[in-house]
Amino acid sequence: MAGNPREAEPDGASAAFRDTDVPALPDYAERVLEVAELIPAGRVLTYGDIAEWLEEGGPRQVGRAMALYGGAVPWWRVVRADGVPLPGQEQQALAHYRAEGTPLREPAAASRRRGEVPRLDMRRARWDGTVG
Template sequence: MDPLNPFAEKVLDLVERIPPGKVMAYGDIAEYLGEGGPRQVGKVMSTWGGGVPWWRVVHADGSGAAPDHLRECLAHWREEDTPLRGERVDMRLARWDGRPAEHERSSADFQ
């Protein structure tokens, strides 16, 4: 098992902070951290993702991480009321920018 590196810790810490009902794409995480890339994030998740809410990390198109765990993803998403569109997450609504939930913006901040 590869030893944790600073990058991996940041990724895992961030994933743990993703609020229920929200998700982040691999690329979003890399961009948020300002280092590495989607594939690097994927490497981290495949190695140590078991200890964090991995189902909140999805592909940019909203599809789940692993096809064989699709049932598992769906179950978690439904449980957390994650906006879904068929078998994928509705990124337009579920994407988390990294900002704390705070109070919802009253007026439509959606661009």
């Protein structure tokens, strides 16, 4: 690869960082992440909403893209249609929701004692897709 500026790096450091060594982000996943980045703070879209926005795939495909590639975007804003926070990430997601003022529905006292966490108030939290 003559002319590659990375080849000039000392100690062969460039070998670990060649473009060919980094797996390409699939086009569909890239588009899912772009939509996730558009969602304003305090609002959410469901996996199905994003699939509809893209006019491709479905909730499972969006969920898979988010699971594999969504760590660098506001993943907590892409949610299940029932408003239940992502299993295993409930506390982290709830911290984001509270910090952003995302509308939540607190569980009843008996449900809290059983360990139930708040759900998103989907009627109020769902983003209508308008930008600006």
